[in-house]
Amino acid sequence: MLSLHTNAAALSTQNSLSSTQKSLSTSMTRLGTGYRVNSAMDDAAGLQIATRLDSQTRGMAVAQRNTQNGISMLQTGEGALNEVSNILLRMKDLATEAFSASSTATDKTAMQNEYDALGTELTNIVKNTSFGGTQLFSDGTTIDGSNGKMSAAMSFQIGASAGETMSVDVSTQLTALATSLGAVSSQYNATPAAGTELSATANTLLTTLGTAIDKVGELRASFGAAANRLDHVYNNLQNMSTNTTAAKGRIMDTDFAAESSTMTTKQMLLQSGTAMLKQSNSMSGLVMSLLG
Template sequence: MLTMFTNSAAMSSTNSMNRANSALSTAMERLGTGKRINSAADDAAGLQIATRLDGQSRGMGVAQNNIAKATAMMQTAEGAFDEVNNILFRMKDLATQAADDTNNADDRTALQTEFTALNAELNNIMTNTSYGTEKLLTGASGAAGKLTKELQFQIGASKDETLKVNLSGALGTVNTALGKLTASGISGGAAAGNAMLENVTKALDAVGSIRSDLGANINRLGHTAANLANMKDNTDLNLGTIRDADFAEEGSKMSRQNMLMQSSQMMLKQANGMGQMVLGMLG
């Protein structure tokens, strides 16, 4: 039916062109951003899920950095105690040698000189071992180092994912044992050397104990990091499934909607020409 006021063909073509243009704009936006969800209107439920997963993934990424820093800090302390161990081995050698009465006064003086120097280096390691700008073991003038209190490490994205490490007791035992090495020397004769042997042995036991604690926590952090990496990878995969655009699909949609919009424009032009047909009938 030909009418002057209502052109149903033009209206239908216009609506089709608008729908194609809207779908084309959506496909182009997704191809431009690489994301399927660019606003809440695209997928309200998907956006909520993706936001939660993104927050979790970001938290786990920061936690991975926390684990790396915590591991580095404890490895610094463990490395310091490794050197303390080496010094104590040499001090035990000197004490064993001093416990023998084949030494004369000059020998004992030489042994004591080296023993004193090693004690000074022990004090230097315990006082100056630092991580960043903070002393780890014992600060200057006996100030408390970082490991003298309980430490908490955030090893995950949630409130409950924490690791608490308390080495204060073991470190106190080490400080006490090392303090006994300076209380008396090994130059007082075989008996003095023999007594020092026991002190050095106790110091070695104390250092071995705290190194064991450090090693156990370092190993735990290694396993935590591996599990966290697995969790983060799978969370990112899930996030990508929900949020990321499928370029093959969106490219196909863009081509299809572009063709539909062009065909709608052509049909609209044809429909608008129907008015001329009416005028032709009147003339």
């Protein structure tokens, strides 16, 4: 029907042009930002899922740093204990030599001086070994294994949720080690005194030193086991983070191949629709030809 008041073809073409222009604008925005979802209107459910995945990914990234920092702290403590072990081995060498009849009183005095110096260094290591400004084995004053970072159970946040924690408790081993070190040298206490360990008549000091060396080994083993577990935690977090990031990308990222094709199609439709709108508007002129 030819009508001056209603041009159905023009109205239909205008609606199609509006829809095409909107789709073209969406495609251009996606290609411009690189994101398929730029607002909740684009994919409300997908945005919610992606946000949850992003939260998990960010939490795991921080947890990975936590595990690495935890390993570094444990390795700092283990490194200090390695030196404690070396000192105790040297003290045992001195004690073994001192308790031989071939050693003179003068020899024993020289050995005792070195033994005392080593005992003083044991105190220094226990008092001053720190990580990030915090003493690990003591509070900087006491040397009985109390009041340090490792004197109580340590909790590591190893995941993005509240339940993902790891507890490491070496307080019992640390206290036992401090007690053993106190038995090894009179220099290892709050008020050090000149040592007489190597002038004793019985060689029980060798057994005492052996016990202290065993205690160092026990604590080092605990550190090593905890550090190994944290390393496995890190590897698992890396795996989860990789797959979670990939899942988020499938929701949020633009598929440039598909979106470029869509944009080209919409551009062509916009051009053809504009041409057809021009043609549909000329149809009203046919009415006037009927009146001529």
